[in-house]
Amino acid sequence: MIKLEKGKYRRAIRWVWYGFFLVITFIVLFIWAIAINFMGLFGEMPSLKALENPKSEQASEVYSADGKLMGKFFTVDRQPLDFEEISPYVINALIATEDIRFEQHAGIDAKALARVLTKMGGAGGGSTLTQQLAKNLFDTRAKENRGPLAKIPYLGLVIIKFKEWITAVRLEKNYTKKEIITMYLNECAFGRNAFGIQSAAKTYFNKNASDLTLTEAAMLVGMLQAPTKYDPVNPQKQQACIERRNVVLGQMKLYNFITDEDFQKAKSEPIRLDYHPQDNSEGIAPYFRNEVFKEIIKWAIDKGYANNEKEAKEFIYTAGLKIYTTIDSRLQALAEEAAAEHMKEKQQRFYAHWKAIGRNPWVDEYGREKIGYIEQNAKKSYTYKILQAKYGNDEKAIWNEMNKPRQMRIFTWQGEKDTIMSPMDSIRHYKKFLQIGMMSIEPKTGHIKAWVGNISYRHFQYDQVRQARHQPGSTFKPIVxxxxxNLGYTPCHEMPDVPVVFPGWIPKQEGGYTGGMYPLRRAMGLSINTIAAGLTKEIGVDEIRKYAKELGVESELPRVASICLGSHAMSMYELLSAYTVFANKGYHIRPVMITKITDRNGKVLEEFVPEIREVMSEKKAYMMLDMLMAGTEKGGTSAFLRAYPxxxxxxxxxxxKTGTTQHQADALYVGVTQDLITGVWVGGDDKAVRFLSMYEGQGAILALPAFARFMTKVYDDNSLPYKPRPFEKPADLDLDELDCAKMKSNIERVGDEKRKKRR
Incomplete structure (x- = not known):
């Protein structure tokens, strides 16, 4: 038997083993200390709950009543998809380029890590997709996730890498490979405010991620390394983008995801973009969505999701809410079509009107051009304020810049136009446009179905439906x-067309005073000012103000008699809110914009119940409808509607009811049917911009046709439930009460009989 003698290296080998076990023990303890954030030295790690429910910023989405995605609220536009909704080209390109052993490792790729360590990082990164996901999802490098030890040079980076490894391993235990790669693609940044593969596909190619081609998928995956460096939209970086795309294609060929033939064909293709940047202004009914956003801010604060407006906005931008609204996308499209057709025609007439006069269309109350009008408005502009911040009190330098031509894209009714124009010329250009506000609401439900805030959201963002407050003119008379x-007057109650005197004011009547007696119904149809003023004198201004509130007018009305002719300011939104009572049997429903809000997983957070209250009897409400119908009869202010069979x-x-304010500054129309009430306002950017002609500037000519066009389109669309029909009549209504000629004849007959008896 051979006897082994003690070697001279035995002690050294023993110390090597001791050292090895010491290093292993240290690493294990180091990992344990990081995992539990020992003594708060290492910074927080994602909890088990966070790993099971990773929070990712997700845009809140707004949906129409007919299920269409209207738009989003976001700072980061992320649209999560399932694995099956992503093109296989994207999956294969990502694995081939970023993590070829993705299917084999458990979060850490030992081979890739060893390669990095032996070549000192010279052979590329060793992070797996799971590690990158951990870094993106939980922001392991964020300041708030760092402990005191992170301040030590190099040690901080080591701690971060260990955190990512630990989190990656935990993710692998909680999720399948398909779920991990799907989360990664839903999370990563592609530049141009596109986060996630669906947003990237929409932004760069205007298609869904499931429809991406080989070259498109390769381009997007290639961009992940450095989205700004490989930006395909920037002409100066397109070649770099192509080269990076071809690297991805080469990796796909190397690992047999594509054939050599596929590779040769794909790498020679140019980049073909269909660039559609995703922003909050994109989508259906942008003016309406702005109002929805304001309502959601209030809701978020009321429900405790936020403490203030800033927090509420952040919550909405990132929570992935699903907001279901009342807008019908089909009605919205018809309203926009009708408004555009109408305004294009009226704008041509407006240009011709002022060309014939030979002046600019900004005038004072006497029709004289306002000197310095453009300069005054220029000082209110964003450009002027920026220049003022730059040049201070140096007005010469400011006006120099304001008059300097530059490249810009402007709105015209023939489409957007690229041109060279100074900021001052731009102001002159836009001030000449007539603008519109148009809203349609269902009286029975209070649901707002269409909302056109102006002629172009991109160029005219001021909303003329709710944000703007204009004089309603004679469209306020029905409220009077x-x-x-409500106090007992009837449509056949007669009043004289004579001057009515208030302290300091005598209402004027277009065409003078006839001195005759008019039933209220006829007076409404002819829009006689003196009758509205006479009623105001009889029932009192305070009664009108109080009842306007009952009908849904939210603005504080001034305590002056002239409100009977609509001299005050209010929004179209409020005006239509009041009119709904007449077509809803006397019940007021506060206008409804939102029906339901859910979280990102579909859990209902709130269902909105309409606020309903009775304001007048059904019979009296029908009397109001009957008086409004008088305007459409021969000689009435709405008789032009008869031209639309x-x-x-x-x-x-x-x-x-038509409305025209002083000097034709505002033209309005409110049209009432059984199923929809639609209001239209048309006017200039301010009261100085207007027609001089009463004919051209009146509500019956400048606003009514937009309503008529819209309702014609609605009735022609068989997919919509709205059809022309009579108003619903109360069961206890005696139609003779609304026949003023018969009522007058009966009164005269009864009077004659009484006189005979007295004889």
Whole structure:
């Protein structure tokens, strides 16, 4: 038997083993200390709950009543998809380029790590997709996740890498490979504010991620390394983008995801973009969505999701809410079409009107051009304020810049136009445009179905439906009449067309005073100012103000008699809110914009119940409809509607009221049908911009046709439930009460009989 003698290296080998076990023990303890954030020295790690429910910033989405995605609220536009909704080209390109052993490792790729360590990082990174996901999802490098030891040079980086490894291993235990790669693609940044593969596909190619081609997938995966460096939208970086794309294609060929033939064909293809940047202004009914955003801010604060407006906005931008609204995308499209057709025509007339006069369209109350008008408005502009911040009190330098031509894209009714124009010329250009506000609401539900805030959201972001407050003119008269009807007046009650004197004011009547007696119904149809003023004198200004509140007017109305002719300011939104009572049997429903809000997983957070209250009896409400119908009869202010035969099929009935303010500064129309009430306002950017002609600038000419066009389109669309029909009549209504000629004849007959008896 051979006897082994003690070697001279035995002690050294023993110390090597001791050292090895010491290093292993240290690493294990180091990992344990990081995992539990020992003594708070290492910074927080994601909890088990966070790993099971990773939070990712996700845009909140707004949906129409007919299920269409209207738009989003976001700072980061992320649209999560399932694995099956992503093109296989994207999956294969990502694995081939970023992590070829993705299917084999458990979060850490030992081979890739060894390669990095032996070549001192010269052979590329060793991070797996799972590690990159851990870094992106939980922001392991964020300041708030660092402990005191992170301040030590190099040690901080080591701690971060260990955190990512630990988190990656935990992710692998909690999720399948398909779930991990899907989360990664939903999370990563592609530049141009596109986060996640769906947003990237929409932004760069205007298609879904499932439809991406080989070259498109390779381009997007290639961009992940450095989105700004490989930006395909920037002409100066397109070649670099192509080269990076071809590297990805080469990796796919290397690992047999594509054939050599596929590779040769794909690498020679140019980049073909269909660039559609995703921003909050994109989508359906942008003016309406702005109002929805304001409502959601209030809701988030009321429900405790945020403490203030800033927090509420951040919550909305990142929570992935699903917001279901009342807008019908089909009605919205028809309203926008009608508004555009109408305004294009009226703009041409406006240009021709002022060309014939030979002046600019900004005038004072006497029709004289306002000197310095453009300069005054220029000082309110964003450009002027920026220049003022730059040049201070040096007005010469400011005006120099304001008059310096530059490249810009402007709005025209023939489409957007690229041109050279100074900021001052731009102001002159835009001030000449007439603008519109148009809203349509269902009186029975209070649901707002269409909302056109202006002629172009990109160029005219001021909303003329709710943000703007204009004088309603004669469209306010029905509210005056309603206050009187509520007190017992009837449509056949007669009043004289004579001057009415208030302290300091005598209302004027277009065409003078006739001195005759008019039933309220006829007076409404002819829009006689003196009758509205007479009613106001009889029932009192305070009664009108009080009843306007009952009808849903939110603005504080001034305590002056002239409100009877709509001299005050209010929004179209408020005005239509009041009119809904007449077509809803006397019940007021506060206008509804949002029906339901859910979280990103579909859990209902809130269902909104309409606020309903009775304001007048059904019979009195119908009396108001009957008086509004008088305007559409021969000689009435809404008689122009008879020129649109499609509106009158099936014995349909329509009520309406025109409005024209002083000097034709505002033209309004409110059209009432059984199923929809639609309001239209048309005017300039301010009251100085207007028609001089009363004919051209009145509500019946400048606003009413937009309503008529819209309702014609609605009735022609068989996919919509709205059809021309008569108003619903109360069961206890005696139609003779609304026949003023018969009522007058009966009164005269009864009077004659009484006189005979006295004889």
């Amino acid at each position: 009449y309603a206050a009187a009807v 499609a509106l009158w099929k099936n014995n349909a009935q329509i009520g309406g």
